[in-house]
Amino acid sequence: MAMLEIENLHVTADGKEIVRGLDLAVPAGEVHAIMGPNGSGKSTLAYVLAGREDYEVTEGRVRFLGRDLLAMEPEERAAAGLFLAMQYPVEIPGVSNTYFLRQAVNALRKARGEPEMKPAEFMKRLREAARTVGIREELLRRDLNADFSGGEKKRNEILQLLVLEPAFAILDETDSGLDIDALKAVARAVNGLRGPERGFLVITHYQRLLEFIVPDRVHVMVEGRIVRSGGKELARELEERGYEPFLREAA
Amino acid sequence: MVAARHRAPATALVRLGETRLAHADAGALAGVRREAWRRFLETGIPTTRVEDWKYARIDALLARPFAAPGPAEPAAGTLAAAFAGGPRARRLILANGRVLAGPSHVGGLPPGMRVLSLAEAIARFPERVAEVLAEVPDPGPFTDLNTALAEDGAWIELEEGVRPEVPLQLLFVAVGEPSAVMAHPRVVVRLGAGARLHLIESHLAEGAGHVLTNLVLQVRLDEGAELVHEKLQAAEGGHALLARTSVRLATGARLRDRVATVGGDFVRNELDVRLEGEGGEALMAGLYLPRDREQVDTLVRVHHHAPRCHSDQFYKGVVEDRARAAFAGRITVHPGAQDTDAYQQNRNLLLSDEAEVDAKPELEIFADEVRCSHGATVGGLDEAALFYLRTRGIGRAAAEALLTYAFAGEVVTRFDDPELAAQLRRAILARVPGGGMLDPEGLVA
Numbered sequence: 001m002a003m004l005e006i007e008n009l010h011v012t013a014d015g016k017e018i019v020r021g022l023d024l025a026v027p028a029g030e031v032h033a034i035m036g037p038n039g040s041g042k043s044t045l046a047y048v049l050a051g052r053e054d055y056e057v058t059e060g061r062v063r064f065l066g067r068d069l070l071a072m073e074p075e076e077r078a079a080a081g082l083f084l085a086m087q088y089p090v091e092i093p094g095v096s097n098t099y100f101l102r103q104a105v106n107a108l109r110k111a112r113g114e115p116e117m118k119p120a121e122f123m124k125r126l127r128e129a130a131r132t133v134g135i136r137e138e139l140l141r142r143d144l145n146a147d148f149s150g151g152e153k154k155r156n157e158i159l160q161l162l163v164l165e166p167a168f169a170i171l172d173e174t175d176s177g178l179d180i181d182a183l184k185a186v187a188r189a190v191n192g193l194r195g196p197e198r199g200f201l202v203i204t205h206y207q208r209l210l211e212f213i214v215p216d217r218v219h220v221m222v223e224g225r226i227v228r229s230g231g232k233e234l235a236r237e238l239e240e241r242g243y244e245p246f247l248r249e250a251a
Numbered sequence: 252m253v254a255a256r257h258r259a260p261a262t263a264l265v266r267l268g269e270t271r272l273a274h275a276d277a278g279a280l281a282g283v284r285r286e287a288w289r290r291f292l293e294t295g296i297p298t299t300r301v302e303d304w305k306y307a308r309i310d311a312l313l314a315r316p317f318a319a320p321g322p323a324e325p326a327a328g329t330l331a332a333a334f335a336g337g338p339r340a341r342r343l344i345l346a347n348g349r350v351l352a353g354p355s356h357v358g359g360l361p362p363g364m365r366v367l368s369l370a371e372a373i374a375r376f377p378e379r380v381a382e383v384l385a386e387v388p389d390p391g392p393f394t395d396l397n398t399a400l401a402e403d404g405a406w407i408e409l410e411e412g413v414r415p416e417v418p419l420q421l422l423f424v425a426v427g428e429p430s431a432v433m434a435h436p437r438v439v440v441r442l443g444a445g446a447r448l449h450l451i452e453s454h455l456a457e458g459a460g461h462v463l464t465n466l467v468l469q470v471r472l473d474e475g476a477e478l479v480h481e482k483l484q485a486a487e488g489g490h491a492l493l494a495r496t497s498v499r500l501a502t503g504a505r506l507r508d509r510v511a512t513v514g515g516d517f518v519r520n521e522l523d524v525r526l527e528g529e530g531g532e533a534l535m536a537g538l539y540l541p542r543d544r545e546q547v548d549t550l551v552r553v554h555h556h557a558p559r560c561h562s563d564q565f566y567k568g569v570v571e572d573r574a575r576a577a578f579a580g581r582i583t584v585h586p587g588a589q590d591t592d593a594y595q596q597n598r599n600l601l602l603s604d605e606a607e608v609d610a611k612p613e614l615e616i617f618a619d620e621v622r623c624s625h626g627a628t629v630g631g632l633d634e635a636a637l638f639y640l641r642t643r644g645i646g647r648a649a650a651e652a653l654l655t656y657a658f659a660g661e662v663v664t665r666f667d668d669p670e671l672a673a674q675l676r677r678a679i680l681a682r683v684p685g686g687g688m689l690d691p692e693g694l695v696a
Contacts, residue, residue: 050642053634078644090639094657094664099693103653104643106690111644119692143657160643 001066002027003168003199004049009060011041011048011224018044020224021060026168026217031190031200033210035235036221037243042203043087045221046172049201050084051077065167078104079111081167085157085174092144097156100144101126101163108164129162132192134185150177158189168199175209187212207239222246253295257392260296263316267433271319271400276373279381287390287398294392306577306609307548312491312517315431315461320347323426325457330354333453335483335670336418340451341366344422347462348434349403357419363410366419369437372406380406383439387469387497388525394495397467401437404466407450411443411473418449418668425490427460438468442476444501449479451671456486456514468496472504474528479507483671485678487514495521502528502557509666510537512547513678519548526553526560526588536565538662538675540682541574551580551595555588555618564595567662569655570606571684580625581613588618595625600632600658602684652685656694659683 002025011019018041026032036042048055049062051074062069064080072080092100106116117125130140133155145153154174161169174186190200190213202213210218210232218234219226220243227246228234253259268288275284296313297304323346330344341358343366344351350368357366373380384398405421421438442448456462464486472478484492492515498506512518518541524533539547553562568576582593599608610627632654640650659679666672676694680686 050638052638073647074638074641075644075646075650078642084642086639086642090633090636092636092639092654092657094660095653096693100640100643100653102693103645103649103690104640107646107649108644164643 003065004201005063007061009045009048009062010058011044011055012058013044013055017058018055018224019048022221022225024219024226026199026201028199029196030216031194031202031213032217032219033202033204033215033235034219034221035204035207035238037247038205040221041224042221043172046084046170046203049170050074050082075107075111078166079108083161083164083166083169085161085169085171087173087176089145089153089157091146091148093146095144096141097144098126098140101160104160104164125163129159132162132185133158133189134182135159151179151182154178155182155185158186162189162193165193167197168201169193170201170203172203173205175204175206183209184212207235210235220246253293256298256300257295258298258310260292261314264313264433265292267317267319268396268400276377278377280373280377280384283381283385284399287395291392291395291399294395296392303550303579306575307519308546309517312463315463317433317463318428318430320349320432320434321428323347323349323424323428324351325424325426327354329424329455329457330422333422333455333674334420335453335668335674336420336449336451337668337670339417340420341417342420342422343368343405344424345403345436346424346426347428347432348436348464350405361413361415363413364415365406365408367406369404369406369439370402372439383469384437387467388499389523391495393465393493394467397435397437397465400435401467402435404437405439407438407440407448409442409446409448412445413443414447418451420451420453423452423454423464423466425454425456425460425462425464425486427456427458427462427488431461431463433463433465435465438466440468440470440478442472442478444474444476446473447477449667450481451668452480452482453671454482454484454486454492454515456488456490459488460490462490463493464491465493466495468494470496470498472498472500472506474501475503476501477505479667481509481666481668481671482511483675484510484512484518485514485674489516491515491517493519495523497523498533499525499527500531500533503530504528505531506533507667508533508535511662511666511675512539512541513675513682515545515547517546519550521550522552524551524553524562525556526562527556529557529559531557531560533562535563536662536665537567538659539568539576540659540679541576542571542682544573546575548576549578553582553593555582555584555591555593558587558589558591560588561592562594564597565662565665566597567659568599568608569602569659569683570599570608571602571682573603573605575607577609577611578627579611579613581615582623582625583615584618584621584623586617589620591618591621591623593621593623597627599627599629600655601629602631602655648685649688652683652689655683656680656686656689
């Protein structure tokens with residue numbers, strides 16, 4: 001059984017159907033990539049999986065580790081092990097990065113019936129993660145994402161991924177706006193987490209990230225559905241030929 | 252007869268005032284007091300039809316049968332909980348407007364710094380007190396009332412270049428009495444050229460009751476002088492506070508004014524800032540967090556009289572339950588005040604359908620080369636931010652509490668004194684719905 005199983009998913013926003021009958025299964029231990037042009041519904045899919053309320057699921061179902069994902073609140077999904085690295089991380093002035101993350105760690109632990117993490121242990125883990133993704137200690141003390149550069153925000157998402165250690169992570173265009181060093185740091189962090197128990201769904205526009213995070217499967221998403229799936233070589237093919245042939249097929 | 256849209260003061264209040272004035276001071280001070288009293292009676296109590304009092308329902312408050320305050324002795328524990336400014340801070344403690352010599356500590360001041368109770372200042376140099384009390388610009392009825400009836404308060408003077416290392420705290424305690432009482436403390440602050448003072452003003456209450464504190468703080472900053480004024484109002488239990496702060500700044504003088512209101516049935520904060528010399532700076536920030544049926548009214552007036560001055564107002568409010576808050580900020584750039592930078596921001600978070608916020612920014616510009624901006628917002632919590640926190644496992648209630656705290660926290664970070672900031676943080680957590688779910692440890696913002 002796959003970790004994440006999506007069957008015939010239909011999603012509308014503001015009366016417009018954005019995801020139109022999507023099927024996808026990601027087994028444990030695998031990294032799957034979704035590639036597609038702008039407006040194909042990739043980010044909508046990511047938000048729906050994380051539980052954002054602005055979208056309406058009109059049909060289909062999603063199972064996560066055997067549970068009905070769509071019936072769960074966002075925080076329950078997080079407690080079940082789902083994580084979304086957002087394309088546009090939200091700025092929250094007034095809450096320090098460190099405080100926020102400690103609250104998150106302990107909220108997840110509490111939801112799982114585990115004791116709180118000791119402050120010293122937390123700080124050790126936070127600093128290690130910061131080193132891995134190349135985040136300055138000063139950013140840990142600053143307000144969450146406030147006045148962070150675009151690249152710092154993305155690195156900060158991956159920092160959270162490292163600290164929270166979810167069973168399954170969705171990366172929504174984490175590569176956009178990143179320079180090559182940042183891209184490598186993100187890839188290093190993700191590759192370090194890969195393992196037989198963990199799954200990843202990497203949403204991206206470009207093939208570049210997939211040179212560093214080599215996927216097990218690549219899916220092409222066009223106009224709200226998966227139109228083609230293949231191995232890692234599919235990413236290169238897309239890079240060469242573009243999405244044009246798939247757009248024609250979809251039309 | 253009283254002024255249009257004003258009401259005659261209640262008989263109890265008039266009788267109390269007349270009695271007090273009958274055996275008041277002699278000489279010039281008596282003249283200043285009688286003149287202020289006459290103006291007060293002539294003007295009367297503003298109704299909500301007066302623009303600056305539009306949202307302030309003070310009628311019921313002032314119609315109470317006030318008695319003269321009796322001797323009030325708050326418990327040592329009550330006071331200690333509000334101590335701020337570090338272990339070496341100097342402190343003047345006032346209960347229902349009167350200085351308590353016992354628990355106060357204003358000894359060992361640096362040469363050139365003088366801190367007296369107002370009563371003592373009156374006893375020692377009444378002519379000078381008379382002159383100074385009369386010089387508050389644009390006084391208004393409650394400042395007049397204070398001038399007429401102020402018996403005690405503080406007289407703080409720093410000579411040229413005097414810069415004490417430790418803060419001075421004024422601690423005002425409203426001590427509930429069987430009948431309603433009114434106190435009119437007056438604080439005079441005068442900083443000579445280049446002097447610097449960190450003044451902490453705390454308000455708290457002991458016991459429920461109806462203590463109405465009508466406080467006037469008047470400040471003069473000479474050339475290059477600098478005042479940091481941080482105020483925490485946490486007088487819960489039926490008490491009310493009318494607080495007028497008036498600051499005049501000479502060339503190159505600087506003011507940092509901070510205020511946080513986290514308790515009080517009715518609190519009115521008036522801040523009147525006059526930049527009278529070139530290159531002056533006034534940085535103002537405030538937070539109000541009324542709940543239940545509390546009301547907080549903020550009126551800020553900034554006058555740019557001289558060129559190249561900078562003023563900045565940053566005020567935020569979190570309004571819960573059936574509470575009401577009003578913010579009116581006026582920037583006036585007078586002719587000749589070229590190269591003025593004047594900014595104002597007022598942001599409000601409404602946490603209940605029955606809460607109310609009225610925001611009124613005003614700009615009056617009579618000079619060229621002026622950079623001014625103002626903005627006011629009233630809204631609820633940011634859904635995108637809530638979602639973000641929830642995807643990290645933080646439950647809805649805790650996420651809401653955290654965002655509410657964060658909203659307020661942006662003002663807390665502007666407080667300089669760590670103890671006062673800590674008291675404020677605790678007060679916010681106690682007031683924010685779900686605040687108890689937040690771990691106070693590390694919540695430093």
